[in-house]
Amino acid sequence: MSNVSRVNEEPTADMDRAMVDCAREPIHIPGGIQPHGFLFCVTDEGIVIQVSANVASLVHTPLDDVLGEPLSGVLGEAASLAITALASLDTEGVPLYVGSIDDPRRAAKPGVHLSPLAIVVHRYQGIAFVELEPARGTADVFSSMYPLVRTFINRLQEVQSVADLAALAAQEVQRITGYGRTLVYDFDDEGNGHVIAEALDEGYPSYMDQRFPGSDIPPQARALYVRNRIRLIADADYAPAPLVPALNPVTQAPTDLTYASLRSVSPVHVQYMKNMGTGSSMSMSIVVRGKLWGLISCHHASARVPPFEVRTACEHIAQVLSLQVEAKEDYAEAEHRLELRRRQSRLLATMANTDHFIDALTNDPRELLALTNSTGAAIVFDGRIVSIGNAPDEATIEQLVAWLDTQSDDIWSTDDLAHAWGRAANPEYAGMLALSISKLFRNYVIWFRAEVVRTLKWAGDPRAKLSSLSASLSPRESFETWTETVRGRSSPWRQAELEIAVEFRTALLGIVLGRAEELAQLALELGRANQELEGFSYTVSHDLRAPLRHIVGFADLLREMDSAKLSDRGRHFVERIIGAARFGGKLVDDLLAFSQMGRAALRPQSIDLRALVQTLAADEQRNTGDRAIEWHIGDLPEVTADPVLLHVVLRNLIENAVKFSRLRDHPQAPAIIEISSKAGEGEFAGQRVVFVRDNGVGFDMRYVDKLFGVFQRLHRAEEFEGTGIGLASVRRIVERHGGKTWAEGKLNEGATIYFTLPLTFSPDMPVRDESATAAVARLAALSPGQPFRPVPKELNPESNADPAPDGANDARRE
Amino acid sequence: MLRPILLVEDNINDIELTLIALEKTRLANPVVSIRDGAEALDYLRREGQYADRKDENPAVILLDKKLPKIDGHEVLKHVRADDKLKRIPVVMLTSSREEKDLLRSYDLGVNAYVVKPVEFDDFMAAINDLGMFWAVLNEPPPYR
Numbered sequence: 001m002s003n004v005s006r007v008n009e010e011p012t013a014d015m016d017r018a019m020v021d022c023a024r025e026p027i028h029i030p031g032g033i034q035p036h037g038f039l040f041c042v043t044d045e046g047i048v049i050q051v052s053a054n055v056a057s058l059v060h061t062p063l064d065d066v067l068g069e070p071l072s073g074v075l076g077e078a079a080s081l082a083i084t085a086l087a088s089l090d091t092e093g094v095p096l097y098v099g100s101i102d103d104p105r106r107a108a109k110p111g112v113h114l115s116p117l118a119i120v121v122h123r124y125q126g127i128a129f130v131e132l133e134p135a136r137g138t139a140d141v142f143s144s145m146y147p148l149v150r151t152f153i154n155r156l157q158e159v160q161s162v163a164d165l166a167a168l169a170a171q172e173v174q175r176i177t178g179y180g181r182t183l184v185y186d187f188d189d190e191g192n193g194h195v196i197a198e199a200l201d202e203g204y205p206s207y208m209d210q211r212f213p214g215s216d217i218p219p220q221a222r223a224l225y226v227r228n229r230i231r232l233i234a235d236a237d238y239a240p241a242p243l244v245p246a247l248n249p250v251t252q253a254p255t256d257l258t259y260a261s262l263r264s265v266s267p268v269h270v271q272y273m274k275n276m277g278t279g280s281s282m283s284m285s286i287v288v289r290g291k292l293w294g295l296i297s298c299h300h301a302s303a304r305v306p307p308f309e310v311r312t313a314c315e316h317i318a319q320v321l322s323l324q325v326e327a328k329e330d331y332a333e334a335e336h337r338l339e340l341r342r343r344q345s346r347l348l349a350t351m352a353n354t355d356h357f358i359d360a361l362t363n364d365p366r367e368l369l370a371l372t373n374s375t376g377a378a379i380v381f382d383g384r385i386v387s388i389g390n391a392p393d394e395a396t397i398e399q400l401v402a403w404l405d406t407q408s409d410d411i412w413s414t415d416d417l418a419h420a421w422g423r424a425a426n427p428e429y430a431g432m433l434a435l436s437i438s439k440l441f442r443n444y445v446i447w448f449r450a451e452v453v454r455t456l457k458w459a460g461d462p463r464a465k466l467s468s469l470s471a472s473l474s475p476r477e478s479f480e481t482w483t484e485t486v487r488g489r490s491s492p493w494r495q496a497e498l499e500i501a502v503e504f505r506t507a508l509l510g511i512v513l514g515r516a517e518e519l520a521q522l523a524l525e526l527g528r529a530n531q532e533l534e535g536f537s538y539t540v541s542h543d544l545r546a547p548l549r550h551i552v553g554f555a556d557l558l559r560e561m562d563s564a565k566l567s568d569r570g571r572h573f574v575e576r577i578i579g580a581a582r583f584g585g586k587l588v589d590d591l592l593a594f595s596q597m598g599r600a601a602l603r604p605q606s607i608d609l610r611a612l613v614q615t616l617a618a619d620e621q622r623n624t625g626d627r628a629i630e631w632h633i634g635d636l637p638e639v640t641a642d643p644v645l646l647h648v649v650l651r652n653l654i655e656n657a658v659k660f661s662r663l664r665d666h667p668q669a670p671a672i673i674e675i676s677s678k679a680g681e682g683e684f685a686g687q688r689v690v691f692v693r694d695n696g697v698g699f700d701m702r703y704v705d706k707l708f709g710v711f712q713r714l715h716r717a718e719e720f721e722g723t724g725i726g727l728a729s730v731r732r733i734v735e736r737h738g739g740k741t742w743a744e745g746k747l748n749e750g751a752t753i754y755f756t757l758p759l760t761f762s763p764d765m766p767v768r769d770e771s772a773t774a775a776v777a778r779l780a781a782l783s784p785g786q787p788f789r790p791v792p793k794e795l796n797p798e799s800n801a802d803p804a805p806d807g808a809n810d811a812r813r814e
Numbered sequence: 815m816l817r818p819i820l821l822v823e824d825n826i827n828d829i830e831l832t833l834i835a836l837e838k839t840r841l842a843n844p845v846v847s848i849r850d851g852a853e854a855l856d857y858l859r860r861e862g863q864y865a866d867r868k869d870e871n872p873a874v875i876l877l878d879k880k881l882p883k884i885d886g887h888e889v890l891k892h893v894r895a896d897d898k899l900k901r902i903p904v905v906m907l908t909s910s911r912e913e914k915d916l917l918r919s920y921d922l923g924v925n926a927y928v929v930k931p932v933e934f935d936d937f938m939a940a941i942n943d944l945g946m947f948w949a950v951l952n953e954p955p956p957y958r
Contacts, residue, residue, distance in 0.1 A: 550827035550831065556935065
C-alpha cells in the first residue's frame with residue numbers, strides 16, 4: 001500500500017536544510033519561562049534548587065537566598081499545599097492543580113490589582129515543578145470552570161457533524177476567552193493544517209478554509225502538543241524569565257520543561273506569531289486515537305493572560321471535542337464500512353448465483369464501482385480484460401498489469417497513478433486501487449478514480465518560509481492567501497475502502513479456488529463420461545456389428561443355396577434384408593470411425609500435400625474405371641497435420657467430388673475436379689485454405705448448414721450412396737486441427753468444399769514418429785468399408801511402410 | 815493327416831458362418847471349434863478333456879477377441895508365453911475395429927488381424943484367403 005505525496009516543486013536543498021534545522025531546535029529546554037507566572041524546581045525533600053528569575057520580584061528576596069531553602073520558607077502557606085500535593089503525585093508529567101492563593105505582593109501594594117495565583121505542580125525526570133500563574137479567584141477552580149463550559153456541553157447534543165462540532169468549540173472558546181480569533185483546524189496525512197471552523201472579532205482577518213503547510217509546526221512541537229494539551233503564549237513581545245541557575249545543579253543539565261505550562265517559546269515561533277500579527281496565542285490540542293488530529297488555536301492582537309480557570313475550561317473543551325470527534329469519526333467510519341460491507345455482500349451473492357463471476361461483476365457495474373467509490377474498473381481474468389465505467393483502454397491496462405506484476409503487494413493503491421507509474425496523467429483515471437487475485441495467472445481487479453481538481457487556499461505560499469531564509473531558522477512572513485490548484489489526483493482511498501478491498505480479494509480467491517475445484521471435478525466427470533462413451537463405442541463396435549453381419553451372412557447363404565425354392569417376392573425380400581443389414585453395418589462402422597476421429601490424439605507432422613492428393617486421385621480414378629474426369633491439381637505445398645486424419649479428410653472430399661459429378665461422364669462435358677489451396681487472409685491469416693471443387697450436382701445453398709451434420713444427406717439414397725458421415729468427419733478432423741470448414745455450391749453447377757489448416761499448431765501430445773503399422777492400423781480403424789490402402793510411403797520416410805504383421809514390433813516402439 | 819485349424823469362437827452364428835466358409839474353401843484340414851478361451855488353452859495344452867488328444871499343434875488358430883472366461887488377447891498371451899505353443903500362427907478374427915485392440919493384438923505377437931466383413935462374400939473371401947495361406951501355403955513351424 002502506498003500513498004504517494006506530491007509537491008508542486010521538488011524540494012530544494014535549502015528547504016531540506018531549513019526543515020531539519022527547525023526540527024532540531026530543542027524547544028523542550030528553552031532555559032526560561034514566560035514572565036506572566038513563576039516557576040520553582042524543588043527536590044523531593046522540598047528544597048528549592050532552581051527558580052525563574054522573576055521570582056525575586058514575587059518574594060522580595062534575593063534569589064541566592066531563595067535557592068537551597070525549603071519551599072515552605074519561601075512561599076509559606078502556599079508551599080504547604082504544593083508540598084502535600086507533590087507527596088501524593090506519582091505520575092510523571094501529569095500537572096495537578098492544588099489550589100489558588102492570594103498574590104504575596106498584595107499586602108505590600110494595597111492599591112494595585114493583583115490576581116490571585118493558581119498553583120500547579122507536576123513531577124518530571126526526578127524534579128518537582130511548582131508553577132504559579134494568574135487565576136480569577138482563590139475559590140475552587142473547577143467549580144468556577146463549570147459555568148464556563150456548561151453551554152458547550154449542553155449544545156454538544158445538538159450538533160451532528162465534525163464541522164458543526166468544531167464551529168461550536170470555536171464559538172465557545174472565543175466566548176469564554178475573549179480572544180480576537182479562534183480557529184479550529186485539522187491535519188491531513190501530510191501534516192498540513194486546514195481551518196474547518198473559526199470565530200472572529202471585528203478587525204481580525206479570516207483564515208477560514210485555508211491551509212497551513214505541515215512545515216509550520218515542526219515534528220517535535222507536534223509531539224509536545226500531544227503530551228501537553230494546552231499551550232499559552234501570553235505575550236509575543238515578552239522577555240523570558242531565565243532559570244537561575246541556568247543548569248540543574250544536581251544533573252548539571254538544562255531542565256526539561258516539556259510539561260511546564262509556562263515554558264518559554266521558541267524564538268522562531270514568536271517571530272511566526274509576530275509575522276501573523278498576533279500578540280498572544282493559546283492552543284489546545286485535539287488528540288484523537290493518540291494522534292494530533294487538530295488544534296483549537298486562539299489569537300489576539302495584543303498580549304493576553306487568560307486566568308487559569310479559563311485556560312482549564314478551554315483545555316476541557318478541547319478534550320470533550322477530542323472525544324466527540326473520535327466518536328463521530330468512529331461512527332461515520334463504522335457506517336461507511338457497514339455500507340461497503342452491504343455492497344460487498346450483494347456482489348458476492350450475485351457472484352455465487354452466476355456461472356462465471358466476471359459476468360456477475362459486470363452485469364451491474366454500479367455495484368462493483370460503489371464497493372470502493374470508484375468511477376471505473378477493469379477485471380483482468382484468464383487473459384480476458386473486461387472494463388467498466390471510465391477505465392483505460394485495453395492496451396494501457398495490459399501495460400498497467402505488466403507493471404503491477406512487478407509490484408510485490410497484493411493490494412496497491414494510489415491517488416496519483418501518473419506519478420506512481422511514471423506516466424502522463426489522465427483525468428479519467430487519476431487514482432487506482434489494484435487487487436492481485438493471482439500473480440501467477442495475472443488475475444486482477446483494478447478500480448479507477450477520476451481526477452478531483454482541488455483548489456487549496458494556503459495561508460501564505462507554503463514555500464515562502466524558505467525563500468526568505470536568511471538565518472538558519474526563521475518562520476515565513478506572508479500569510480496572504482495563496483491559492484494552489486492540485487491536478488492529476490483522485491480523492492484519496494479511505495482506510496475502510498482499502499480494507500473492504502482486502503476482504504473482497506479474499507472472497508474472490510475463495511470463489512476462484514472454488515471454481516477451480518468445480519472445474520477439476522468436471523474434468524474428472526468428463527473423463528469418466530469419456531471412458532463410458534469409449535466403452536459404449538466398443539460395445540457397439542463389437543456387439544452391434546455382429547448380428548448385422550450374421551443377417552447378411554445367412555441371407556446371402558439363403559439366396560445362394562435356396563434361391564430356386566423361393567418365389568420372386570421371397571427373393572426380393574431376401575435382397576431387401578441383405579440391403580438393410582448391410583446399410584446398418586455401414587452406419588455402425590461409420591459412426592464408430594467418426595467417434596474415433598474425435599477421440600484419437602493428433603500426431604501432426606509435415607506432409608507433402610501434393611503427393612497425398614495425387615495418390616488419392618489416382619486411387620479414385622482407378623475405382624471409377626473409365627469415367628472421364630479432368631483432374632486439376634493446383635498449388636499444394638507442405639502442411640503440418642496428422643497424416644492419417646488428413647488422408648481421411650481428403651479421401652472423403654475427393655470421393656464426394658467423384659461421386660457427385662458422376663452424371664457428367666460425357667466425354668464432351670467431363671467431370672472436372674480441382675484440388676488446390678491458397679494462403680489464408682483476414683480471419684484465416686496464418687492458415688492454409690485448401691479446397692476441392694467439382695462441377696457435379698452441387699447443392700442448394702439453403703441447406704448448406706446441413707451439409708456437415710452427422711448422417712445428413714441432401715440426396716436420396718438411391719441417387720447417391722453413402723451414410724452421410726463424410727463431411728461430418730471432415731469437419732471434426734479439421735476442427736481438431738484448429739481449422740474451419742465451409743462449403744459453396746449451386747444446384748446442378750457444382751460444389752466447393754473448403755477447409756483451413758493452421759500453419760502452426762500445438763499437438764495434443766509430443767510429436768513422435770508413428771510406425772507404419774500403427775499408422776495403417778489407425779487408418780484402417782478410421783476407414784470402414786475401404787479396401788486396404790497403405791499410408792503413402794512419403795509420409796513415413798524413416799519407418800517401414802510395409803504393413804506386414806511382423807511390423808507389430810514397430811508399434812511397441814511408440 | 816493334416817493339422818487341424820482351431821477355431822475359437824463363442825457365437826454360434828459366427829461358428830456356423832465360418833465353418834460354411836471354410837467348407838467352401840475345400841481345405842482338407844479338419845476344423846476344431848471351441849467355444850471359450852479356457853477350453854482353447856486346455857485343448858492346446860492337452861489338459862482336462864483334451865488330455866488324450868493327439869500330440870500335435872494346430873496349423874493355425876482363428877481366434878475371436880471376445881470370448882467367455884479367458885478372452886482372445888489372454889489366450890494369445892498364454893500361447894506366446896508357452897514354449898510348446900509359441901510358434902503357432904494366430905489370426906485374430908474379430909468384429910472390433912478398435913485401434914487399441916488392433917495394436918494390442920500386434921503387441922502380443924499376432925500373425926494377422928482380420929476384421930470380419932459385413933459382406934458375406936467378403937467374409938468368405940477372407941476365410942478362404944486365411945485358410946489357403948495358413949493351412950496350405952505357409953510352411954508351419956516344425957513341431958517341437
